[in-house]
């Protein structure tokens with residue numbers, strides 16, 4: 001299954017922080033975009049065979065346009081550099097419809113932690129939490145104030161009681177130990193940022209109730225969430241059926257949809273409950289449970305988040 | 320709380336005694352009595368609130384600010400009266416709880432428990448061979464009590480010497496979550512000697528280098544927790560990790576011995592064993608009840624709860640609450656039991672959950688491979704225990720599979 005794509009016009013290109021440009025995208029026919037939820041991202045087809053994913057940072061309640069913010073990072077294939085150097089106002093781009101790998105679960109309280117460009121998926125979350133009267137705080141850190149996209153707007157809109165900006169050059173790093181030192185009841189923690197920050201957050205959240213931490217990981221290039229999701233097939237050895245896993249669906253969801261029962265819990269690669277034997281094919285592991293040896297052996301995988309490796313279009317699972 | 324009726328009532332007063340021998344041996348009629356008075360009632364005899372509704376139990380477990388653990392899991396408020404032992408992770412609140420929990424989760428987590436699958440499988444297979452050869456067995460004495468003691472103490476890394484104290488010590492710890500009745504007194508016979516023996520096993524020099532115990536001590540050396548906390552955490556594993564799992568295995572086998580249809584279905588589809596374990600823990604929850612203490616005035620299930628009140632949570636009743644579970648008294652292999660509270664919920668949710676599930680599942684898998692039918696040969700004898708639900712004996716015949 002090919003993901004639905006949209007042709008869009010780059011309506012506005014704006015520098016919003018050091019090395020960060022924001023693109024406002026509209027539809028050439030003036031139509032609205034399909035509805036999306038906070039945490040969603042789009043694939044942007046930058047060049048022949050070069051696709052990058054960017055979180056949406058506009059408002060889900062205004063579907064007349066979409067907005068993304070792109071940090072320039074030297075990565076081998078130059079996705080973000082191409083956006084910075086070659087995309088100009090008025091240009092056409094092909095994007096996917098919005099998909100959500102980082103959904104905001106309803107809760108009474110939220111703690112949002114953003115590092116650098118990790119602020120992007122958080123922006124619409126703040127709007128949702130605020131308009132729904134939730135109790136929330138944001139801690140937003142970056143190397144220096146100039147690198148903090150949207151910082152002033154957020155502070156102005158929500159106030160310093162909610163928004164704490166922590167530019168490292170003048171304030172040091174966000175003191176995660178103290179921010180996460182006292183778990184609160186009915187509070188979810190949403191964190192998005194560089195992997196070092198996420199590791200520290202994960203470690204500290206071990207003292208919190210299981211499942212409260214939701215993270216969005218920037219893979220490899222730290223450009224966008226996840227690598228590109230391709231559809232592939234899964235053969236279920238016990239049941240003898242073959243299931244197609246579309247790009248926006250997990251293996252777990254796809255096998256559940258055909259009535260196969262698999263025990264699952266976090267559905268985010270954190271708990272290990274959905275571990276499943278791999279009989280053939282090469283998985284791409286995206287969980288936080290398996291050891292490096294397990295990953296290399298490739299005999300088991302967490303089907304709630306892991307997929308088939310690039311170039312492997314079929315996995316045979318012990319299901 | 321229903322959205323319509325927001326008036327706060329005083330709790331209905333009930334003369335029910337959940338700690339009478341009758342209620343303990345068969346708790347389900349007692350649950351029905353509690354339920355008929357509403358999700359939250361006042362127990363006259365014990366001066367505490369009885370919380371039996373799923374939604375209300377869930378609320379108390381997840382709102383750890385309003386309903387604290389530092390008051391103790393027993394009926395006394397140990398913030399005011401001293402406890403018989405220094406408070407454990409179970410009996411602490413953030414931020415004290417937070418560092419201890421971090422240390423424990425760093426050590427017992429999905430990946431460290433995965434590594435146990437190998438070492439835990441052999442003993443399950445051996446034990447299954449031995450019991451199948453005998454045919455008629457007591458599923459508790461010959462299996463449920465034997466297996467965890469073969470694998471778990473090694474995983475923690477405690478010495479051979481003193482292991483005989485593990486079950487009686489767990490019995491003390493858990494019975495103390497109920498009132499000081501005859502059952503409590505009996506459990507505490509030889510108490511000091513047992514506590515001392517267990518504490519000796521928690522000291523770093525008495526632990527093997529590779530077990531969970533040593534890894535907890537590493538966190539102390541890194542400075543995350545104090546040496547006293549490391550000792551208490553090892554003690555927590557030893558007290559919380561044995562009896563519960565023994566009962567978890569026993570209760571699962573008891574439920575399945577009554578349901579030949581489910582056994583046959585599992586033999587056809589052994590990968591459903593995980594679901595069977597989950598559903599068995601829901602209908603016969605090993606950890607039935609414990610207390611919390613209200614830190615502020617609160618409203619629960621429409622009932623006013625004053626600050627300082629003790630609440631007795633009935634996890635076993637919540638797990639069968641008809642408002643949450645259709646036909647909740649019935650074991651149903653098709654049911655999605657996920658979301659039950661047999662391992663608690665939220666902040667104090669069982670750290671040992673993946674270990675317990677692994678142990679129960681491996682025993683079940685080993686039996687499913689070898690046993691065509693699991694036939695009861697007598698009535699299971701429930702155990703007299705203040706807060707745990709389990710059986711002293713479950714006589715069964717293992718009819719060997721011919722394939």
Ligand code: HEM
Nearest residue numbers: 408409555559560563564567605662663667669670671675
């Ligand atoms: C079927 C077996 C088991 C059951 C039914 C069970 C049940 C529970 C429950 C209900 C709680 C929460 C208590 C509360 O909220 O106050 C809990 C906590 C705990 N359990 Fe288990 N447990 C089992 C096995 C184990 C095992 C095998 C271990 C050790 C490896 C273990 C270690 C713990 C610890 C340390 C806590 C305290 C966690 C905290 O306070 O943060 N349990 N258990």
Ligand code: FES
Nearest residue numbers: 265267272274304
């Ligand atoms: S369900 Fe938790 S790792 Fe997959």
